[in-house]
Amino acid sequence: MDPSGDSSAAPPVVVPSTQDASSTNGLNARVHRAVCVALPHDGKPTKIFGDKPSEFISSLKTASLGWVNFMVDDLGKDAAEVAVKFGFSDSMVPTLLKGYHSAFEDRDTEMGIMVPAVKVSKLDVCIFPLLILIRKDLIVTIHSRDIERLILFSRYADAFLRKLPERMGQQDRLTMMLVRILDENNSHNFEHLREIEEQADDMSELLLDPETPRMEIGRKIYELKHALITYLNSLWRTMDVLHSLRYGDAELVTDNPKVLAKVGLLVEDVNRQISLSEHMSEVLASGLEVLQALYNNQLQTLNNRMALTMTWLTILGTAVLVPNTIATVIGSIAGMDANTLMWYITVLFLCTINATYLAYWWVKRWVRLPKGA
Template sequence: MVSRRKSMVAVQPVQFMPAVSSKGEERSAFCVALPGTGDVVKIESEDCSDFADLVAKSTISWVDYWAYDMAKDGREAVLALGFSEKIVNLLFDGRTQGYEDLDTELGLVLPAVNVEGLEVVVSPLLILIRRNVVVTVHGRAVTRLLKLRRYAETFMRKIPKHIPSTDKQTLVLVRIVDENNGRNFDHLREIEEQGDALSKHLMDPKTPRRTLGPKIYKMKHALITYLSTLWVSLDVLNTLRLGDAEQITDDPQLLARVGVLSDDVNRQIQLSEHMSEVLASGLEVLQSIYNNQLQVLNNRMALVMTYLTVLGTAVLVPNTLATIFSNPAFNMQPKDIGWYTVLLVVSTLASSYAAYWWTKKQGAMPKNSD
């Protein structure tokens, strides 16, 4: 949605200051500002206190701090930029969600998602707003705003100069939240790819259950964690789009942009819930496969036991006859070997057939092992 004051934009030359360290690495602290002169200024440093004068003279500025230690470095950076101890204590408590409105200051905590295999890691992204400045603070694991740093001066010079400061702050906030949501949404594709790989294992009936169980649990846990972060983001956006906070605009057009972000999150929630349903269906299929495998195994065991019964009977009858005729009372002689052999063979065949016929008649003989 286009701002109602876009016609007032004046393109000004951009003033560049050193943006990277001597080693070519991104520095921890970054600031892009639009001073009263209209020239966009972009600075990178290791200390947020270096930006204090520039922020004080600017009509709007964005400061991004990439903290090694959120509890220590992050707090010091925010305090150096003029925020109160009260809002700092409310936000820097390790949580990954939050909304604190102190009228002159506004603090948000949004979840930043990273996916490592089937592990979903949620880190806090802190956004603090007061008159003419928006500050973002996050840990080193959150790199999503580095891209926004590179285009910050282009974005900043497109902000109309003569609109209220709350409108400018809202424009910057919307851009930051949109960037964070976009990167969170990208990670859903990674979870989908992991789910596709898991589906291949589910299709193979020979896949060991001991390997599938943990993978299915991790996939389900990843989806639950991801859905939780989306609901948190949606809750914050729904609060913002009402425009009740003093540091947020009451311009309906700008608030509509926040509504668009909220709609995007809703769509992602629907996709995630659909994936959860697909996973549940996969679990049912897996259970059916295992039940079929167990039934086939039972049938094969029953068939083996039946034939063993027949063979046992075939051996038992001639063995019994041999035991009987070995008694001295029968006085068996070598000349009796002919009829004795015929008797053993006939008794073996007859007993085998009788055992097979009786087993089949009783319905104990499986027709097919599968």
């Protein structure tokens, strides 16, 4: 995408700052790439929908505070161009994108933040970057088309700016808007945890079925664990950014304790999400124990069946062996005289005694029997 656009692009759409324009806002937000909300020094906030940064520059120049949410096709190439159009340094976006799911860059007169934006499709958890660029009177958020972010805030941003107290300092206003943006992103991320929980509920149904293949259950548990780990990673990355903001050390962030307390509330909210995710991970760990128990039960059932088979084979073998042995002995002594018969019986008896004793000795010598056996 070329942020500058061409002359044939549709003109920007200016929406009045009224509560009756909600349906129009929702439609325009899906048609256009960007939305801009500006608060003039003396007047009501204005909301503009457009596709190029140049469509918002004139409104932002006369505004005491503004916010622009821009959606691009390729974050790596287009985001830097958009940032430069709004007056940010050309190295800000590349520096942020080097971070691992999150980044915090403070340059006194401008500040850049990258936070993770989670998208879940069943058990496929993807993390996309949400860029937040800040100047003394402007916040620009940039994300790719792969995600939808800040839809709710774009609908009510003009009302939010209008309700800010006039006596509130510029840093306080800027920080309040930043907190609102971060809060909506966190809430949107948290909604995806419910989707993971729904998949965990489906897995519970599989565990109830004793005929479910063990490999299928094991694969399902692994996918759930991997999804949770990826989601937890995004929460920890978000926590890193919030810790960088909560003490107000950055020049553009207020040091007003009342405003910074709202950042503390965001930290507590993310901590609760982390606790819920870790609890769910523990539940999945217990599911692995259940899987092992199911596997052991299957082995025990197989052993019982084998033992039953061996018992019946022993009975059948005995039923065949005894008559066969008797027939062999009777057939062998037929036609023997008295002396030969005596020797035959004596040798047979001694062989039986010796074989029995040898078997007894071998068992006592090499087989560990339980005490009292």
